[in-house]
Amino acid sequence: DAGVIQSPRHEVTEMGQEVTLRCKPISGHDYLFWYRQTMMRGLELLIYFNNNVPIDDSGMPEDRFSAKMPNASFSTLKIQPSEPRDSAVYFCASSGQGIYEQYFGPGTRLTVT
């Protein structure tokens, strides 16, 4: 299996621009998670889906952030408009079956100038 796939790996954008991050979970996994990681705040859960349905988005910072999962093999996290404080590494992870350990994608390093 290719593991969790994320794109782009790096994104540099200017404040006010729209940013879209993409994720393909491991085939057969029914949970998908979006995390944000910074030095100051560590790893934060933004939102997670079960069987393509958003279950808990209480970690989404504000209305500028939105996430969708139109099918079992694809999810997006969108920031509009982006701000410098959104600069972080964004990880997508998936899990399914057994003990439900989470498998992480390589992450997208976002820099907003």
Place this chain on the structure above:
Amino acid sequence: GQNIDQPTEMTATEGAIVQINCTYQTSGFNGLFWYQQHAGEAPTFLSYNVLDGLEEKGRFSSFLSRSKGYSYLLLKELQMKDSASYLCAVRERASNYQLIWGAGTKLIIKP
């Protein structure tokens, strides 16, 4: 409330043994995970404990005491490649069975 505590940083010598502790307070404990994260990379799953006791996996072992809200990760025969951050994460019912993450312990291995 949710609270997970780990030391911020530890230093150990190549070939030695190191123990990384994790204490937690949760509502409805449902398992504890340890992840390893090398600088600039994603976290990778190391171990899982849900019952009291020691789980051994090669050079790495993880221990859990639910009554004490305590776990540790034991790394033996340390290698330079073990230099990484180690994250403790707890799954709990109050968070809809999702993981609550500690801030991580940065482990530095010296020759």
